Each structure stands twice: as C-alpha cells, then as structure tokens.
Amino acid sequence: MRIAVVGIRGHGRSHLAAVKDWPKATSVVGCDLDAGVRAQVGAEFGVETCADVDALIRDRRPDAIIVATPPSVHATIVRVAIAAGIPVLVEKPICTDLAEAEELVELARARPVGFQCAFQLRYSGYVAVIDDLIARGELGTVTHAGLVQLSGPATEPGYMARSRVGGIFYEKLCHQVDLFRHFLGEPQRIMAVAAPNSLTQYEIADNVHAVLAFPGGRLGTIRFETRRSFQVDGTVSPERIIEGPEAGHFYELVVTGDRGTAVYDPWQKRIDIVRFNHRRDHRSELVRRIDLNHVAGADPYDLRAQDHDFLDRVTSGRSPRFPAADALASMQWVDRAERSLREHGAWIS
Ligand SMILES: NC(=O)c1ccc[n+]([C@@H]2O[C@H](COP(=O)([O-])OP(=O)(O)OC[C@H]3O[C@@H](n4cnc5c(N)ncnc54)[C@H](O)[C@@H]3O)[C@@H](O)[C@H]2O)c1
Structure with missing residues (x-):
C-alpha cells in the first residue's frame, strides 16, 4: 500500500x-x-x-x-x-x-x-468506556452530555482566521457536536451565543455557549472559553505556555443519566462515575473511578x-x-450552530 x-x-x-x-x-x-x-x-x-x-x-x-x-x-x-x-x-x-x-x-x-x-474521538478509548457504561445501564437513561472547556490552543497569528478555518464550530467544536450525536442521536435544534473575544488574534468566536436539544428534552451543552491570557496582546511566548489545571484551565466532559454521571477528565486521565445522594446527605458520591492509564487509545489525540x-x-x-456521509450530518449541525451565532442565539432546526 x-x-x-x-x-x-x-x-x-x-x-x-x-x-x-x-x-x-x-x-x-x-x-x-x-x-x-x-x-x-x-x-x-x-x-x-x-x-x-x-x-x-x-x-x-x-x-x-x-x-x-x-x-x-x-x-x-x-x-x-x-x-x-x-x-x-x-x-x-x-x-x-x-x-x-x-x-x-x-x-x-x-x-x-x-x-x-x-473525527478520531469515535475511536477513542475513553469514549468506548462511556459507551460501555451506557450499554451496561450503569448511567441509566442518558439525558445530558456536556462539555466545559476553559482552555485554548496556542495559535500563531492568522491560524484562527475565519477564511482559513470557517468558524469556531467548524474548527473546534465539531468534535463535540459529533460526539453528542454519538451519545444522544440526532438533535432537533441548536442555539449558540458568544461573548466578545478575549484573544485578539482569533477572527472566530473564542467564548461560546451552545445548547443542542434532543428528543425527549435531552440536552447537549457546550461552554468553551480560551484562557490563554498571555495571548491577549497577540504574543506567544513558548516558555509561558502551560496547559492544565495549574494554569487555571479546565476540561470536563460529562454524560449524565438518571442513575449516575460519568465525568471524564483528560488531564487526570480518568472517568469518575458520580451519583447525587438525595437520601443520605445531599452530596455526590463517587461510585467508581476508572483509571484510563491502562485503557488502550485513551489519548483523545491518538x-x-x-x-x-x-x-x-x-x-x-x-x-x-464512519463514512463522511455520517460526518456530514455533524457538519450540518455545525453549520446551524454558526448560523445561530450570527443570529445571536436564535434556535435553528
Ligand atoms: N482531529 C484533531 O483533533 C485535529 C487537531 C489539530 C488539527 N486538526 C486538523 O488538521 C488539519 C491541519 O491542521 P494543522 O494545525 O496541522 O495545520 P498547519 O498549518 O500546521 O499545517 C498545514 C500544512 O498544509 C500545507 N498546505 C497548505 N495547502 C497545501 C496544499 N494545497 N498542498 C499541500 N500542502 C498544503 C501547509 O504548507 C502546512 O504545512 C486541519 O484540518 C485541522 O483542523 C485536527
């Protein structure tokens, strides 16, 4: 070959x-x-x-x-x-x-x-672990998938130009839209809003909230913010690039069902299954911790x-x-998200 x-x-x-x-x-x-x-x-x-x-x-x-x-x-x-x-x-x-x-x-x-x-996350070990939790009923009926990402890539000037990448959903959040379709099926509508940019060299939105509504009231939610303050003046100094909790960054993907929530933390390389205990002390209890260090292909960029x-x-x-025809369905929702951004949060079906 x-x-x-x-x-x-x-x-x-x-x-x-x-x-x-x-x-x-x-x-x-x-x-x-x-x-x-x-x-x-x-x-x-x-x-x-x-x-x-x-x-x-x-x-x-x-x-x-x-x-x-x-x-x-x-x-x-x-x-x-x-x-x-x-x-x-x-x-x-x-x-x-x-x-x-x-x-x-x-x-x-x-x-x-x-x-x-x-869309390599479809092959990722952590997605396979969550799929397995869902299949075995450990989370119950899935009602919500959510991403909170408070970190951003180090980029050179021009890299995030709209003409080069198409928009924040085309460039970055397409992964999440595709993943939410994987966990929850086809959305019914989507809305997205953006705060003013914090990074000067981004031509596309860098602070975005979005909601995907699925049948039965189920939700996919995205909160994405770049937090690389050193980039505000447009300079990138490699020795100052730190990504991770120590730099105030945060990344969490949750998949919630009526029996529990799977919380994926890529930096700690683990998935916690947590459950809110109404009867005991109104606190979340850690049901199980899955160490991804021993799970094949758990690196999201592998x-x-x-x-x-x-x-x-x-x-x-x-x-x-995973034929491109299926990825196209994700791209159609990506395009609707970009349209909603332009229309300041209008719901698009
Ligand atoms: N799946 C992921 O998680 C993930 C992560 C990062 C980047 N990407 C994607 O990978 C792609 C590349 O991103 P990148 O950050 O590596 O970009 P890059 O700018 O670092 O590299 C792109 C390269 O393409 C070359 N190029 C441009 N036009 C060409 C042409 N007509 N013929 C041959 N070469 C050409 C450029 O010279 C450059 O070397 C993008 O689509 C990006 O979205 C995906």
Whole structure:
C-alpha cells in the first residue's frame, strides 16, 4: 500500500507517525507546499516528499490519501482524490462550506470511493468506556452530555482566521457536536451565543455557549472559553505556555443519566462515575473511578486506531466504518450552530 499524507507541518506529522506504524505500508509520501516543511518533516520521518497534489496522484498513484492541510484547502484536495478514485481520509472539518461538503459526499457516493472525515474521538478509548457504561445501564437513561472547556490552543497569528478555518464550530467544536450525536442521536435544534473575544488574534468566536436539544428534552451543552491570557496582546511566548489545571484551565466532559454521571477528565486521565445522594446527605458520591492509564487509545489525540482502521478497510475493499456521509450530518449541525451565532442565539432546526 502506497500512502500519501498531504499537509505535513502540524497534525499531518501525527498522521505520518500513525501511517509509518501501519504494517502494510510499503511507501509513505508527504506532500506539502512549503519547502522548509518538506525538508524538515521528510528528514524527521524518513519519507519522500513532493510539493504538488496533482503531480503526487499522476506520478506516484497512492492507494490512499490522508489530508491534513488547513480546512480551507480540504475541498480542493479531496475533490482531486475522489476524481482519481483514491480513498481519502480528510481531517475535520470536511471543509469550510456546507454546500461543498455535501457535494464532496455525493461525488464519493457516485464514484464510489471510500471517504471518511477524521473525527478520531469515535475511536477513542475513553469514549468506548462511556459507551460501555451506557450499554451496561450503569448511567441509566442518558439525558445530558456536556462539555466545559476553559482552555485554548496556542495559535500563531492568522491560524484562527475565519477564511482559513470557517468558524469556531467548524474548527473546534465539531468534535463535540459529533460526539453528542454519538451519545444522544440526532438533535432537533441548536442555539449558540458568544461573548466578545478575549484573544485578539482569533477572527472566530473564542467564548461560546451552545445548547443542542434532543428528543425527549435531552440536552447537549457546550461552554468553551480560551484562557490563554498571555495571548491577549497577540504574543506567544513558548516558555509561558502551560496547559492544565495549574494554569487555571479546565476540561470536563460529562454524560449524565438518571442513575449516575460519568465525568471524564483528560488531564487526570480518568472517568469518575458520580451519583447525587438525595437520601443520605445531599452530596455526590463517587461510585467508581476508572483509571484510563491502562485503557488502550485513551489519548483523545491518538490517531492510530482511526488511521489503521481506515487503511485496513481500504486494503480489504470495505467501506469506511464512519463514512463522511455520517460526518456530514455533524457538519450540518455545525453549520446551524454558526448560523445561530450570527443570529445571536436564535434556535435553528
Ligand atoms: N482531529 C484533531 O483533533 C485535529 C487537531 C489539530 C488539527 N486538526 C486538523 O488538521 C488539519 C491541519 O491542521 P494543522 O494545525 O496541522 O495545520 P498547519 O498549518 O500546521 O499545517 C498545514 C500544512 O498544509 C500545507 N498546505 C497548505 N495547502 C497545501 C496544499 N494545497 N498542498 C499541500 N500542502 C498544503 C501547509 O504548507 C502546512 O504545512 C486541519 O484540518 C485541522 O483542523 C485536527
């Protein structure tokens, strides 16, 4: 299997590492417009590189392509791959325009060619643990999934430009929208509001509250705030970058049912199952603590399981486990969330 990764500066490097680990890879090529990136990353991973996607497809004819360029470039590259009949795994979001995402999914269906969007949390060990808790009835009937994330990525000027990433739901919160669909099924409507930005170099919202309403009154809620005060003046000083509770940051994903709540803490690498005890002392009790250090693939950014599954399926001629057509449903809610932001919290169905 000849595999190409297009866009190898940032996240593409993690894909290169995952692909190089895959036993059936006979050759791996990194494609990037930037000569400096090609030289540095090519040497680091010991892979050949090239600059141009059309030449990549014409001259090397890869069996599968992974796209990790900026989101605004996804559609162009995915379209070329699909036209050549080459299975493609594209980083999230599918692209920055919903109509174009719909068109790409239709092109892949018609050809047909394998097309998947990289929502790697679907493969994550901690999601599998929560799935198992739900399946065994430990949480009861699930009524709420919620994210509170009070931290933000260190970004360089221009990285969070709207024209590059599409918007905060396209860029970042698409993961949560997709995860909430995974836990709760299809939403009925969504609303999102944003406070004024705290980070000057974000063109997109950086302080967002959102609610997804599901049938039966069930809810998905998101509170997302960047809290990198050192970035307020637009400067990034690497030695001051600290992410974690010690920097006042916070990250918690909860899935609540009528029998208990699963609380996922990625920094402590654990899931607590807590229950509010009405009868005893009106306090939450810790029912069980699951240590994720011993759970395979529990790192939310581990791409290995996703990339290997995608490539295994390409080799055996099977369709992707999570086809882009399903990711498109998440992108449709992402797009409605962006619309609600523009309409100052209007509910969008
Ligand atoms: N799934 C996740 O958790 C996760 C995390 C981080 C980033 N991402 C996604 O990964 C993608 C890349 O993000 P990043 O932070 O690595 O970006 P980046 O800017 O660090 O790297 C993108 C690279 O693509 C190259 N590039 C741009 N246009 C190109 C073209 N036409 N042909 C070839 N190369 C081209 C650039 O030169 C650059 O080296 C984005 O879609 C982003 O949303 C996903």
